Amino acid sequence: MDDDSRAVRWTQRTEIPLFVASLVFLAAYATHVLATGMPAFWHVVCLSVMFALWLVFAADYAVRWRLSGQGLRFVTTHLLHTVVVVLPLLRPLRIVPLYDAVQRKAGEPRLTLHARVISYAGLSTVLLGFSGALAVYQAERGAPGATMRTYGDAVWWAASTLTTVGYGDITPVTPMGRVIATGMMIGGLALLGAVTGSFSSWLMQTFSREGDERPPGR
Amino acid sequence: MDDDSRAVRWTQRTEIPLFVASLVFLAAYATHVLATGMPAFWHVVCLSVMFALWLVFAADYAVRWRLSGQGLRFVTTHLLHTVVVVLPLLRPLRIVPLYDAVQRKAGEPRLTLHARVISYAGLSTVLLGFSGALAVYQAERGAPGATMRTYGDAVWWAASTLTTVGYGDITPVTPMGRVIATGMMIGGLALLGAVTGSFSSWLMQTFSREGDERPPGR
Amino acid sequence: MDDDSRAVRWTQRTEIPLFVASLVFLAAYATHVLATGMPAFWHVVCLSVMFALWLVFAADYAVRWRLSGQGLRFVTTHLLHTVVVVLPLLRPLRIVPLYDAVQRKAGEPRLTLHARVISYAGLSTVLLGFSGALAVYQAERGAPGATMRTYGDAVWWAASTLTTVGYGDITPVTPMGRVIATGMMIGGLALLGAVTGSFSSWLMQTFSREGDERPPGR
Amino acid sequence: MDDDSRAVRWTQRTEIPLFVASLVFLAAYATHVLATGMPAFWHVVCLSVMFALWLVFAADYAVRWRLSGQGLRFVTTHLLHTVVVVLPLLRPLRIVPLYDAVQRKAGEPRLTLHARVISYAGLSTVLLGFSGALAVYQAERGAPGATMRTYGDAVWWAASTLTTVGYGDITPVTPMGRVIATGMMIGGLALLGAVTGSFSSWLMQTFSREGDERPPGR
Numbered sequence: 001m002d003d004d005s006r007a008v009r010w011t012q013r014t015e016i017p018l019f020v021a022s023l024v025f026l027a028a029y030a031t032h033v034l035a036t037g038m039p040a041f042w043h044v045v046c047l048s049v050m051f052a053l054w055l056v057f058a059a060d061y062a063v064r065w066r067l068s069g070q071g072l073r074f075v076t077t078h079l080l081h082t083v084v085v086v087l088p089l090l091r092p093l094r095i096v097p098l099y100d101a102v103q104r105k106a107g108e109p110r111l112t113l114h115a116r117v118i119s120y121a122g123l124s125t126v127l128l129g130f131s132g133a134l135a136v137y138q139a140e141r142g143a144p145g146a147t148m149r150t151y152g153d154a155v156w157w158a159a160s161t162l163t164t165v166g167y168g169d170i171t172p173v174t175p176m177g178r179v180i181a182t183g184m185m186i187g188g189l190a191l192l193g194a195v196t197g198s199f200s201s202w203l204m205q206t207f208s209r210e211g212d213e214r215p216p217g218r
Numbered sequence: 219m220d221d222d223s224r225a226v227r228w229t230q231r232t233e234i235p236l237f238v239a240s241l242v243f244l245a246a247y248a249t250h251v252l253a254t255g256m257p258a259f260w261h262v263v264c265l266s267v268m269f270a271l272w273l274v275f276a277a278d279y280a281v282r283w284r285l286s287g288q289g290l291r292f293v294t295t296h297l298l299h300t301v302v303v304v305l306p307l308l309r310p311l312r313i314v315p316l317y318d319a320v321q322r323k324a325g326e327p328r329l330t331l332h333a334r335v336i337s338y339a340g341l342s343t344v345l346l347g348f349s350g351a352l353a354v355y356q357a358e359r360g361a362p363g364a365t366m367r368t369y370g371d372a373v374w375w376a377a378s379t380l381t382t383v384g385y386g387d388i389t390p391v392t393p394m395g396r397v398i399a400t401g402m403m404i405g406g407l408a409l410l411g412a413v414t415g416s417f418s419s420w421l422m423q424t425f426s427r428e429g430d431e432r433p434p435g436r
Numbered sequence: 437m438d439d440d441s442r443a444v445r446w447t448q449r450t451e452i453p454l455f456v457a458s459l460v461f462l463a464a465y466a467t468h469v470l471a472t473g474m475p476a477f478w479h480v481v482c483l484s485v486m487f488a489l490w491l492v493f494a495a496d497y498a499v500r501w502r503l504s505g506q507g508l509r510f511v512t513t514h515l516l517h518t519v520v521v522v523l524p525l526l527r528p529l530r531i532v533p534l535y536d537a538v539q540r541k542a543g544e545p546r547l548t549l550h551a552r553v554i555s556y557a558g559l560s561t562v563l564l565g566f567s568g569a570l571a572v573y574q575a576e577r578g579a580p581g582a583t584m585r586t587y588g589d590a591v592w593w594a595a596s597t598l599t600t601v602g603y604g605d606i607t608p609v610t611p612m613g614r615v616i617a618t619g620m621m622i623g624g625l626a627l628l629g630a631v632t633g634s635f636s637s638w639l640m641q642t643f644s645r646e647g648d649e650r651p652p653g654r
Numbered sequence: 655m656d657d658d659s660r661a662v663r664w665t666q667r668t669e670i671p672l673f674v675a676s677l678v679f680l681a682a683y684a685t686h687v688l689a690t691g692m693p694a695f696w697h698v699v700c701l702s703v704m705f706a707l708w709l710v711f712a713a714d715y716a717v718r719w720r721l722s723g724q725g726l727r728f729v730t731t732h733l734l735h736t737v738v739v740v741l742p743l744l745r746p747l748r749i750v751p752l753y754d755a756v757q758r759k760a761g762e763p764r765l766t767l768h769a770r771v772i773s774y775a776g777l778s779t780v781l782l783g784f785s786g787a788l789a790v791y792q793a794e795r796g797a798p799g800a801t802m803r804t805y806g807d808a809v810w811w812a813a814s815t816l817t818t819v820g821y822g823d824i825t826p827v828t829p830m831g832r833v834i835a836t837g838m839m840i841g842g843l844a845l846l847g848a849v850t851g852s853f854s855s856w857l858m859q860t861f862s863r864e865g866d867e868r869p870p871g872r
Binding site for chain 3: 370374377378381382383384385386387410413414415417418419421422425426
Binding site: 113116117120121161164165166167168171175178181182185186189190193194197198 | 806810813814817818819820821822823846849850851853854855857858861862
């Protein structure tokens with residue numbers, strides 16, 4: 001059996017377990033950050049779970065690299081994969097392969113192109129918002145002069161940042177918080193730009209279908 | 219007579235009355251929220267009107283579901299319809315079917331594609347702005363530390379939010395207000411993105427018509 | 437001679453004088469607003485000039501309406517024209533017919549499509565910014581709690597508003613100022629969206645010209 | 655040998671040294687602005703290096719103008735070139751010719767169109783952000799009422815400005831700072847609009863490749 005088909009088989013078998021693992025990772029991180037009153041033991045459990053899962057992600061990356069037979073070029077041709085190994089919080093962004101894997105089993109008809117782009121970019125933005133809010137909240141909490149006092153504040157700040165509204169009633173003040181925030185701005189701009197563009201072209205397409213007399217939403 | 223033609227007939231007959239009903243719903247909600255000095259009796263009248271109209275909307279949704287013969291898939295294939303039953307304040311967004319119904323009676327020539335997209339998305343944004351400003355104002359009014367003191371403030375806040383300018387001189391501080399605000403940001407981003415995109419491609423099209431020497435606005 | 441060719445001749449002869457008149461109107465308004473130390477007599481002169489020019493614009497509109505032979509439909513088919521009669525400050529937006537008229541005389545080669553859209557939308561944005569800043573400054577000046585104290589503040593505010601950055605360090609507080617500001621947000625969003633879209637597609641086009649080895653800006 | 659091939663040869667030979675020179679210029683400016691505790695002698699050295707490099711840039715511009723044989727039209731046909739002679743801080747924006755020159759030597763396969771537009775516009779935005787933050791920081795430093803106190807503040811302000819988020823926690827207050835900031839807003843809007851547009855159309859293209867079952871990031 002050649003490397004390529006083994007790589008495809010590996011992907012098909014690991015996609016769903018790895019996605020579940022990435023959600024567990026996110027949950028463990030959220031528990032570690034938000035459950036401030038929790039005994040120290042459980043914080044150690046959360047961190048251990050995160051470390052163990054990260055090892056699993058790294059092993060998966062190594063196996064794929066090996067199976068691809070591409071050498072160093074693998075790092076750039078699988079850029080999203082490389083990013084999510086370094087920053088496992090972003091791993092749920094790999095929701096598309098999961099969606100594909102689920103669909104292939106269920107055999108249901110796929111969504112239209114616009115619906116797929118909107119739902120992928122929309123879900124990615126939501127996950128980016130919650131993960132980013134957690135990370136910024138961890139950096140800001142307790143900093144002198146911080147305006148972000150609760151996780152609710154952090155989520156509200158993330159919403160106003162990702163949509164580029166940027167009220168400025170709550171802003172990160174620590175260097176770490178600002179670095180993460182800058183990453184979120186760029187990611188939000190790109191992902192929501194894709195949502196907006198797709199919605200706009202879907203609307204245009206719907207309105208141009210004159211003959212069949214079917215306005216949107218009927 | 220088959221189900222499909224009955225569904226079309228139902229739509230043609232109910233579209234205009236239902237649109238008028240949705241404007242009455244919005245007016246009753248606005249009266250309830252803004253007329254603070256009104257006797258309690260009239261508040262009860264407003265809420266009763268809203269509840270009665272909501273029953274009408276729900277009945278219309280049930281009839282259409284029945285006539286469609288689609289079962290549970292109706293919920294996703296008629297997504298806008300489902301949303302406006304849950305959130306009747308957004309019902310005026312269904313302005314397109316109305317426009318179609320009016321046009322079909324009047325027999326007038328339709329607008330161009332760009333003009334239709336711009337006017338639909340623009341009107342939707344205006345309605346979203348006024349409804350959202352009402353809902354956020356109701357949530358914020360009297361909250362400790364609220365910067366949104368009058369309905370005028372709420373409309374000004376809505377304008378700066380929907381255009382993603384986001385001054386931050388007035389911002390919601392209650393959890394409910396922030397949840398509604400986040401919905402408005404996303405809706406505004408998508409709808410105004412469609413307006414901007416259509417305007418931009420209309421401008422491009424106008425400027426590319428070299429031969430007939432007709433600049434825009436002459 | 438038929439009405440149509442008379443309409444074209446009217447346009448060709450009046451375009452340049454009317455554009456100059458619109459700049460004089462803007463200058464008179466700017467003098468009225470900004471020259472606070474000026475004797476009352478000169479304020480009367482400015483207002484008289486503005487009123488006289490407005491009569492000229494109205495007369496031009498009436499003549500065109502007459503020549504078009506369209507009746508009430510003229511109001512919607514010449515929408516930009518109707519807007520600039522009601523709000524003469526926006527008249528310099530009609531820079532395209534002027535550009536055409538000048539070009540036709542000079543016989544020079546025209547700019548490319550992208551360059552024309554960018555320069556038209558860009559110039560319109562700059563004019564909208566300066567006129568809007570003047571109008572908002574006039575409404576805000578001396579209002580209690582106003583953060584906009586000088587015309588420089590107003591221009592800075594206009595720049596951050598039209599680009600949808602919206603810092604919020606300076607914001608209008610009067611109802612009149614906020615109404616004008618909302619109009620500017622919408623206009624800025626549409627015009628700068630056109631600039632951005634054109635620039636983006638120009639960049640894409642430039643980068644896709646592989647064969648001739650000509651990167652942009654060489 | 656004709657002028658055109660001499661112009662091409664000139665470009666090929668000078669591109670890489672000039673790009674290195676522009677990075678040295680940026681480094682000298684950064685040292686001058688940021689190293690406040692440095693002896694006056696080294697400030698003179700920095701300024702001398704900047705002046706010398708500017709002379710080199712001006713000479714290169716003069717040679718190209720001469721070789722082009724275009725006369726005054728050269729100023730508009732090589733607009734980016736003209737801009738970077740006047741504002742040498744922006745010179746690193748000419749990263750594309752460099753990329754081309756390096757590629758031609760290396761003979762490697764080029765990136766796809768979307769990747770090239772995204773990386774060019776993205777890199778340009780990053781350079782614009784750092785240069786602009788330096789220039790605004792120099793203008794703001796020590797101004798009465800300035801909220802921008804460190805270079806870190808300036809970079810954070812630049813990130814929130816270029817993405818049009820615009821929190822407003824830090825804003826320029828001096829006229830010079832505001833003029834530079836307005837230029838950055840416009841540049842950021844155009845460049846990030848190109849990044850967003852390219853990313854969006856790349857995502858759309860990736861999702862539309864149904865047949866080969868290859869979601870992005872696998």
